[in-house]
Amino acid sequence: MRLVMWDVDHTLLAAGGVAQLAYAPAFTAVTGVAWQQMAFSAGRTDRDIAAETFAMHGIDDCEPHLDAFFTVFAAEFAARRELLATRGYVLPGVREVLTALSIRPHVVQTLVTGNIRPVALDKLAAFDLAGLVDFDIGGYGTDDIVRATLVRRSLERAAAKHSRVFDPAEVIVVGDTAHDVTAALANGVTAVAVATGGTSAEALAAAGAHVVLDDLSDVEAVVTLLGG
Template identity: 80%
Template sequence: MRLVMWDIDHTLLYAGGIASLAYAPAFTAVTGMPWRAMAFTAGRTDRDIAVETFAMHGIDDYEPHLDEFFALFAEEFAARRELLLERGYLMPGVREVLGALDTRPDVVQTLVTGNIRPIAVDKLTAFDLAELVDFEIGGYGTEDTVRATLVRRSLERAAAKHDRPFDPADVIVVGDTAYDVAAALANGVTAIGVATGHTSADALAAAGAHVVLRDLSDVPAVLTLLSA
């Protein structure tokens, strides 16, 4: 059985910057502090981003705030989710690839994403992709500042749900940043880089990706790569 772990942002879709709109009011509601700026986000987990953002505002003792912050962040995002279809879009070939893999009984699709789970669900639901992935076995951005941990948690959940370990040779992480590649390599699984984000194909290859794709638009070739 093949296990495919998808990153979301700039791999499956562009969410139109809605998360950044939700971040500031959630932060101010929790801390009472005026908003200054958000830490760099690409490829990082929401926990990692939050820790740095809190530090940028002079808050080093972030732990007491995180649970409430993530809950409010999810609420603020949900209040704006109608903007996803106005401002966002799917990356080329995504719907066709995920839809075709969903018909394969020997392929399981899930998410390993820096997003917190409620926001991951909102993003995929907006683009009618939610039924194509197993959210239950995914790895999400609240779980660690290190993305490799998310891959490991997903592997553990998949093994428990399917009552069998997955051979590392049958596990693929697909993402658009060097963080995705590093997380795959740290767990001994295949890393496929997709150059649809801010990281170039050359940089993904230099990070150690086993395969680098321009995008997912060559659907037959991508399906062969992910399911053969």
């Protein structure tokens, strides 16, 4: 079998800043603190982003707020989901690659993303991609601050659902940042990096990616690479 773990933002799609629009009202609703700014987010988990964002607003311990914040954030994002169609877009080759892999019986696709699960689901659903991945076995931004833990959680969930331990040689993490690469390497699985975000191909290679692609537009080659 082959287990492919996809990052979401700038790997599969661009969300057009909709998450940032939802973040501010959710933060103020839960904390009562006037909004200032959001921490840098690329490649990081939502728990990690929240911890820094709360600290930037003078709240050093965000843990008491997180459950409520993520619930309100998910609702605020869902209320703006229609904006994804006008502000966001699917990256080149993504729909075709996901579709081709979804009909290969030996391939399981899921997400390992810094997003919380409801937001990840809304992002993919907005572009009719949600049915192509298994959300139940993914790793999400609520799992941990450290992204490598998300890969491990996904491996555990996949093993439980499929009643088998996936060999590291069967597992591929696909992402656009050095965080995705290092998370894969920390778990001994293959890191495939795409230079479709803010990280250059050279930097992704320097981070240790086994394969670096400019994008996923060469559908046949990418399907062969990921699907075996």
